[in-house]
Amino acid sequence: MYIVMISSECAPVAKVGGLADVVSGLSRELEIRGNAVEIILPKYDCMRYDQIWGLQVTYQDLWVPWFNGAIHCSVWFGFVHGRKCFFIDPHSGDNFFNRGAYYGFTDEALRMAFFTKAALEFMLKTNKRPDVIHSHDWQTALTPVLLFEIYKYHGMANQRVCHTIHNFKHQGVAGENILWATGLGRPDYYYAKDRLGDDFNHQAINFTKGGIVYSNFVTTVSPHHAWEVLNTDMGYGLGHTLYLHRNKFGGVLNGLDYDTWNPEIDRYIPHHYNVNDLEGKYRDKEALRHRLLLRQEYKPLIAYVGRLDYQKGVHLIRHALFYSIWNGAQFVLLGSSPEGGINDYFWHLKHYLNDNPDCHLEIGFDEELAHLIYAGADMIVAPSMFEPCGLIQMIAMRYGTVPIVRAVGGFVDTVFDKDYSDRPEEERNGFVFNNPDYQGIESAMSRAIGLWNLYPLEFKKLVLNGMRHDFSWNRPGQDYLNIYEYIRA
Ligand code: ADP
Numbered sequence: 001m002y003i004v005m006i007s008s009e010c011a012p013v014a015k016v017g018g019l020a021d022v023v024s025g026l027s028r029e030l031e032i033r034g035n036a037v038e039i040i041l042p043k044y045d046c047m048r049y050d051q052i053w054g055l056q057v058t059y060q061d062l063w064v065p066w067f068n069g070a071i072h073c074s075v076w077f078g079f080v081h082g083r084k085c086f087f088i089d090p091h092s093g094d095n096f097f098n099r100g101a102y103y104g105f106t107d108e109a110l111r112m113a114f115f116t117k118a119a120l121e122f123m124l125k126t127n128k129r130p131d132v133i134h135s136h137d138w139q140t141a142l143t144p145v146l147l148f149e150i151y152k153y154h155g156m157a158n159q160r161v162c163h164t165i166h167n168f169k170h171q172g173v174a175g176e177n178i179l180w181a182t183g184l185g186r187p188d189y190y191y192a193k194d195r196l197g198d199d200f201n202h203q204a205i206n207f208t209k210g211g212i213v214y215s216n217f218v219t220t221v222s223p224h225h226a227w228e229v230l231n232t233d234m235g236y237g238l239g240h241t242l243y244l245h246r247n248k249f250g251g252v253l254n255g256l257d258y259d260t261w262n263p264e265i266d267r268y269i270p271h272h273y274n275v276n277d278l279e280g281k282y283r284d285k286e287a288l289r290h291r292l293l294l295r296q297e298y299k300p301l302i303a304y305v306g307r308l309d310y311q312k313g314v315h316l317i318r319h320a321l322f323y324s325i326w327n328g329a330q331f332v333l334l335g336s337s338p339e340g341g342i343n344d345y346f347w348h349l350k351h352y353l354n355d356n357p358d359c360h361l362e363i364g365f366d367e368e369l370a371h372l373i374y375a376g377a378d379m380i381v382a383p384s385m386f387e388p389c390g391l392i393q394m395i396a397m398r399y400g401t402v403p404i405v406r407a408v409g410g411f412v413d414t415v416f417d418k419d420y421s422d423r424p425e426e427e428r429n430g431f432v433f434n435n436p437d438y439q440g441i442e443s444a445m446s447r448a449i450g451l452w453n454l455y456p457l458e459f460k461k462l463v464l465n466g467m468r469h470d471f472s473w474n475r476p477g478q479d480y481l482n483i484y485e486y487i488r489a
Contacts, residue, residue: 001030001036001131001132001481001485002035002036002129002130003027003035003036003037003038003130003131003132003133003134003484004037004039004040004123004130004132004133004134005023005026005037005038005040005133005136006040006120006134006135006136006140006143007019007023007039007040007041007135007136007137007139007140008041008042008102008103008112008136008137008139008140009023009041009102009136010023010027010039010041010083010085011023011024011025011260012024012048012051012081012367013041013047013048013049013051013052013080013085014041014042014044014047014048014102015048015367016102016307017306018166018254018389018391019136019137019166019167021254021257021260021391022136022164022166022221022254023039023136024039024080024081024083024260025255025257025260025473026134026255026473026476026477026480027039027083028082028083028257028259029255029473029474029476029477030477030480030481031082031083032477033477033478033481035481037083037084038084038085038086038128038130039080039085040087040088040119040122040123041085041086041088042087042088042096042097042111042115043076043087043088043097044097044102045097045098045100046100046101046102051080051081052078052080053078053079053080054077054079055076055077055078055087056076056078057074057075057076058077059074059122059125059126060074062074062075062088062121062122062125063121064090064114064117064118064121065117065121065183066114066117066181071090071091071094071114071118072090072091072092073088073089073118073122074089074091075087075088075122076089081259081260086122088115088118088122090114090118094107094111094114096110096114096115097111097115104338108172109172109173109178109207110174110177110178110181112138112139112140112142112172112207113142113174113178113181113182113207114181115140116135116139116140116142116143116146117142117146117181117182117183119140119143120143120146120147120150120151120156123151123156124151124154124155124156129155129156129158129159131158131160131484132160132161132162132487132488133147133159133160133162134161134162134163134480135161135162135163135164135211135215136163136164136166137164137167137170137208138170138171138172138207138208138211139207141165141172141207141210141211142178142182142207143161143163143211144161144163144211144214144215144216145184145196145210145211146182147159147161147214148161148214149184150184160487161214161217161487162215162217162219162480162484163211163212163215163217163218163219164218164219164220164252165208165211165212165219165221166220166221166388167311167388168208168220168229168234168235168236168388169236169311169386171206171207171208171209171236171237171238172206172207172208173198173201173204173205173206174204174205174207175203175205176203176205178205190205191203191205194213195209195210195213196213197209199237199241206238208238209238209241212238212241212242212245212249213241213245215248216248216487217248217249217250217483217486217487218242218245218248218250219249219250219252219483220249220251221251221252221253221254221388221389221410222251222252222253222254222388222389222409222410222413222414223413224251224408224409224410224412224413225251225386225387225388225389225409225410226249226250226251227251228408228409229242230242230243230246234386234409250483252476252479252480253389253410253413253414253476254389254394254476255471255472255473255474255475255476256394256473257473258398258472258473261374261398261399262398263280263281263375263398263399263400266375268368268371269284269287269371269372269375270283271283271284271287271375273375273400274467275400275464275467278400278460278463280375281376281399281400284372284375284376285376285378286376287372288301288373288375288377289301289376291369291372292332292360292362293357293360294332294357294358294359294360299328299329299330300328300329300330300378300379300448300449300452300453301329301330301331301332301376301377301378301379302320302324302329302331302332302377302378302379302380302381302445302448303332303334303373303374303377303379303380303381303401304317304320304321304331304333304334304335304380304381304382305333305334305335305370305373305374305380305392306382306392307336307337307338308335308336308337308342308343308346309337309338309339310385311384311386311387312335312382312383312385313382313383313384313385313406314337314342316381316383316436316437316438316440316441317333317335317381318349319438319442320381320404320441321333321349321359321361323441323442323445324445324449325356325358325359327445327446327449328449328453329358330359331358331359331360332359332360332361332362332373332377333346333359333360333361333362334362334364334366334369334370334373335363336363336364336365343363346361346363347363349361350363374395374396374398374399374401375399375400378401378452379401379402379403379404379448379452380392380396380401380402380403380404381404381405381441381445382404382405382406382411383404383405383406383436383441384405384406384408384409384411385436386408387405387406387408387409387411388409388410389409389410390409390410390411390414393405393410393411393414393415393430394414394471396466397414397429397430397466397469397471398466398471399467400463400466401463402429402430402431402448402459402462402463402466403415403429403430403431403466404432404433404441404444404445404448405430405431405432405433405444406432406434406436406440407433407434411432414471415429415430415432416428416429416430416432417430417431417432418430418431418447418451418458418462419447420432425461426465427465427469428462428465429465429466429469430462430466431445431447431448
């Protein structure tokens with residue numbers, strides 16, 4: 001099968017979060033299974049160019065219709081860890097992708113609508129006719145709308161779209177200008193509530209809603225989150241639309257790219273290890289402490305890696321840090337926030353705790369350090385308010401690091417409590433709590449720290465159970481292929 005991914009992120013070249021990992025990991029799996037996969041991305045100035053091989057212009061004069069004129073683009077081609085990637089590079093005063101950051105601009109909807117339009121225009125002009133186009137999140141949710149309202153009539157009538165929603169909180173709500181810019185026009189038609197009309201803002205279109213209504217199939221990133229968005233308020237207002245389209249909606253658990261996340265070969269960690277020999281993990285803990293200037297003492301090391309925002313339960317992450325230090329553990333945090341206030345707060349905390357030999361805060365994005373933390377830590381905390389899938393717990397388990405998570409979204413599908421799960425003992429792999437408050441997280445952390453201190457052999461069982469579980473793309477890859485086959489028919 002021939003599949004084209006249209007995405008605003010792809011690991012490791014343009015990565016903000018899990019979306020990037022999913023696009024690269026799933027593409028790799030699909031290729032291994034004999035499919036042809038291409039990925040279309042914006043050409044950001046801030047990408048990791050050191051991760052692209054053979055970058056060169058492949059299509060010189062792509063004119064993308066935009067408002068009443070057209071924007072001239074070059075399209076670049078390069079390999080990212082073996083994946084075939086095309087990068088859209090517009091030459092216009094808007095300077096859409098040369099701003100030193102991936103996201104966070106006032107014209108975000110316009111930038112991403114342009115990218116989506118350019119990706120389709122590129123496929124049209126270069127005669128790319130994939131069996132399936134797979135779009136991701138609000139940024140590219142206009143893909144099926146543009147395909148079935150415009151490009152279908154220009155020779156792309158046989159293409160099918162699978163759209164994956166990685167995060168319902170961000171939906172892409174914008175005004176009429178998007179319709180005029182992309183050539184869709186006809187505001188009255190698109191504002192209809194059964195098309196793109198946002199249910200809460202009159203005279204606004206909702207990209208994600210368009211993705212749901214127009215796609216041939218819609219997925220979110222775990223079965224439990226699929227249930228949550230249909231049955232609770234976690235759909236952020238899209239529950240009803242999903243309900244109407246429930247026959248083409250489902251949850252597919254994300255996988256992990258086992259090439260990237262593998263403690264046996266990981267080039268970012270100094271000591272390698274596997275489920276039969278954990279010596280390397282203990283030495284990575286020493287190396288991590290050494291790098292972050294933590295004292296070498298017989299204590300558990302607890303970590304957090306990820307974005308610092310409401311979704312991730314920032315107040316509970318902060319509490320986990322203090323709870324760890326107060327209860328004889330060490331804590332390492334790696335993260336950053338797009339919100340200035342949260343970043344400032346964690347910088348303040350970093351200075352406040354600067355001389356504490358039992359904790360370290362690293363504010364920023366650091367792929368290499370993240371690998372060392374996953375390898376060197378004993379436990380990882382993830383007290384999310386909502387979590388569509390979550391990769392951090394799966395990566396942690398792959399590296400023998402025991403997750404302490406809240407029972408939401410993908411965590412429910414992947415982490416099984418040591419004491420309270422109804423799963424057999426050999427599947428239990430972490431600690432789970434329910435209430436998003438201090439007592440909730442403490443109830444799980446105290447059990448985890450207690451087990452580490454008093455029953456190390458029991459703790460090791462959790463480590464090994466996590467490492468043995470298959471979190472690869474093997475099964476989800478097949479699930480996506482089944483969906484592609486289904487919509488192609
Ligand atoms: P998200 O909601 O951000 O997609 P996930 O748990 O699904 O959360 O995926 C997060 C991914 O981003 C993981 O690969 C994680 O290691 C990585 N990550 C997040 N923040 C950072 C950071 N500050 N430095 C390095 N890697 C990070």
